[in-house]
Amino acid sequence: MRPGPRRSISQADIVDTAFRLLEEKGFAAVSIRGVAAALGLTPTAMYTYFASKNALLRAMVEQLLSTIDVGAASDAEVIWRGRVTALAGALRTRLAAHAGSMVLVTSGPLDGPNALGLSEVLIGGFTAEGMTPADAAHSARAVWAYVLGIAAVDAAERAGELGHARPPSDGETLWTDAAAFPLTAATADAARADDGFGWGLDRLLDGLTSAVPAALSAP
Amino acid sequence: MRPGPRRSISQADIVDTAFRLLEEKGFAAVSIRGVAAALGLTPTAMYTYFASKNALLRAMVEQLLSTIDVGAASDAEVIWRGRVTALAGALRTRLAAHAGSMVLVTSGPLDGPNALGLSEVLIGGFTAEGMTPADAAHSARAVWAYVLGIAAVDAAERAGELGHARPPSDGETLWTDAAAFPLTAATADAARADDGFGWGLDRLLDGLTSAVPAALSAP
DNA sequence: ACCTGAACACCGTTCAAGT
DNA sequence: ACCTGAACACCGTTCAAGT
Numbered sequence: 082m083r084p085g086p087r088r089s090i091s092q093a094d095i096v097d098t099a100f101r102l103l104e105e106k107g108f109a110a111v112s113i114r115g116v117a118a119a120l121g122l123t124p125t126a127m128y129t130y131f132a133s134k135n136a137l138l139r140a141m142v143e144q145l146l147s148t149i150d151v152g153a154a155s156d157a158e159v160i161w162r163g164r165v166t167a168l169a170g171a172l173r174t175r176l177a178a179h180a181g182s183m184v185l186v187t188s189g190p191l192d193g194p195n196a197l198g199l200s201e202v203l204i205g206g207f208t209a210e211g212m213t214p215a216d217a218a219h220s221a222r223a224v225w226a227y228v229l230g231i232a233a234v235d236a237a238e239r240a241g242e243l244g245h246a247r248p249p250s251d252g253e254t255l256w257t258d259a260a261a262f263p264l265t266a267a268t269a270d271a272a273r274a275d276d277g278f279g280w281g282l283d284r285l286l287d288g289l290t291s292a293v294p295a296a297l298s299a300p
Numbered sequence: 301m302r303p304g305p306r307r308s309i310s311q312a313d314i315v316d317t318a319f320r321l322l323e324e325k326g327f328a329a330v331s332i333r334g335v336a337a338a339l340g341l342t343p344t345a346m347y348t349y350f351a352s353k354n355a356l357l358r359a360m361v362e363q364l365l366s367t368i369d370v371g372a373a374s375d376a377e378v379i380w381r382g383r384v385t386a387l388a389g390a391l392r393t394r395l396a397a398h399a400g401s402m403v404l405v406t407s408g409p410l411d412g413p414n415a416l417g418l419s420e421v422l423i424g425g426f427t428a429e430g431m432t433p434a435d436a437a438h439s440a441r442a443v444w445a446y447v448l449g450i451a452a453v454d455a456a457e458r459a460g461e462l463g464h465a466r467p468p469s470d471g472e473t474l475w476t477d478a479a480a481f482p483l484t485a486a487t488a489d490a491a492r493a494d495d496g497f498g499w500g501l502d503r504l505l506d507g508l509t510s511a512v513p514a515a516l517s518a519p
Numbered sequence: 520a521c522c523t524g525a526a527c528a529c530c531g532t533t534c535a536a537g538t
Numbered sequence: 539a540c541c542t543g544a545a546c547a548c549c550g551t552t553c554a555a556g557t
Binding site: 183184186187188189190191194197198200201204205208214215216217218219220222223225226227228229230231233234236237238240261262263264265267268271276277280281283284285286287288289291292 | 434
Binding site for chain 4: 331332333334343344347352353
């Protein structure tokens with residue numbers, strides 16, 4: 082209860098405020114100056130807590146990942162397939178919650194404790210299924226990639242909902258008529274209704290688990 | 301050969317210059333003002349060609365995708381597995397060539413002609429393997445997601461190579477010791493040497509093709 | 520149609536100075 | 539240790555005006 086050496090505000094307060102601005106006003110509002118103002122601070126005071134804007138972004142990634150329950154994913158009583166699926170779904174949900182998540186995630190390596198904890202659980206789970214350490218690491222990476230990739234495509238599609246740029250009127254435009262793509266057009270509505278995240282993840286896990294010699298793969 | 305109505309510069313020139321700046325000086329250099337200066341134009345003149353910076357970014361995505369040979373991927377003489385693999389590899393190579401590619405790709409929906417052409421080939425290929433249109437669309441989306449996801453993870457890792465932010469000295473830091481993740485640490489070098497892109501893609505395609513009733517899946 | 524110049528409302532980051 | 543104020547070198551975008 083003794084008063085700590087640091088006054089007024091903590092790193093966690095700054096990250097929380099940054100997320101609030103991200104939700105309320107979008108990624109552009111997540112600026113050193115904007116967050117500082119929201120906290121009643123001067124922009125320069127921010128550099129007491131984070132060495133750069135990028136350091137703040139990476140702290141936000143860690144906070145985002147910290148809300149995922151890795152403990153449940155480590156519970157060996159539940160079959161592995163169910164645990165990876167839950168983990169991937171949770172990660173996907175967190176990434177989908179904020180439009181700017183992809184920029185956050187690519188702000189630096191996923192090497193914070195929460196990111197490493199997630200990787201650890203994934204590699205451990207695949208290893209327990211009979212994979213070699215190298216295959217388990219590649220499998221974990223593939224699952225990360227799939228989830229991040231779906232999040233990226235989702236984010237890109239949402240980005241287009243507001244303000245579509247129009248082609249510049251004359252015949253020299255780079256864009257051509259989209260009616261030339263019948264298969265894409267025919268399946269666009271179906272893809273929108275059910276984006277197939279779960280289905281694709283199941284197929285990926287099918288392929289990954291079929292790689293283990295003594296196949297224990299789930300349905 | 302008659303002189304066109306538009307003088308000095310074309311949309312394609314602007315996109316080319318933007319890519320040159322991206323390669324030479326990184327994503328931060330791809331600004332309306334920066335590209336304009338490199339072309340000897342005033343920033344405001346840029347708005348004659350593109351309605352916004354985002355429109356320029358999306359044109360860059362299309363130019364990036366235009367270098368992928370979709371024709372070869374449509375050649376039914378070659379087995380489908382080989383064609384998807386080549387297509388995904390080419391896309392991955394293009395995305396890896398520029399550090400800022402992920403920001404580009406998430407600047408809006410992948411709905412330009414080149415992006416749609418790629419989707420069309422993917423959906424068509426999976427359909428020809430015996431998939432329902434819906435499954436083929438989901439499979440195409442899964443392949444996109446996997447490739448974009450690997451590119452995102454790669455970009456994130458490269459972003460960390462320059463300028464690592466240090467934790468802020470005291471015990472209240474958000475970051476903990478990375479030595480607590482033995483599996484991740486043990487496989488980190490292997491993952492760096494061979495990122496498993498091809499292996500993971502093969503597993504994904506295994507899983508996807510195993511979904512077709514009369515299985516024609518390749519090794 | 521294409522381009523300029525001036526202006527508006529912002530950025531991240533550094534530095535010297537205060538307490 | 540934490541914070542302020544002033545400054546530097548930038549942004550995207552709009553508007554009125556020129557040719």
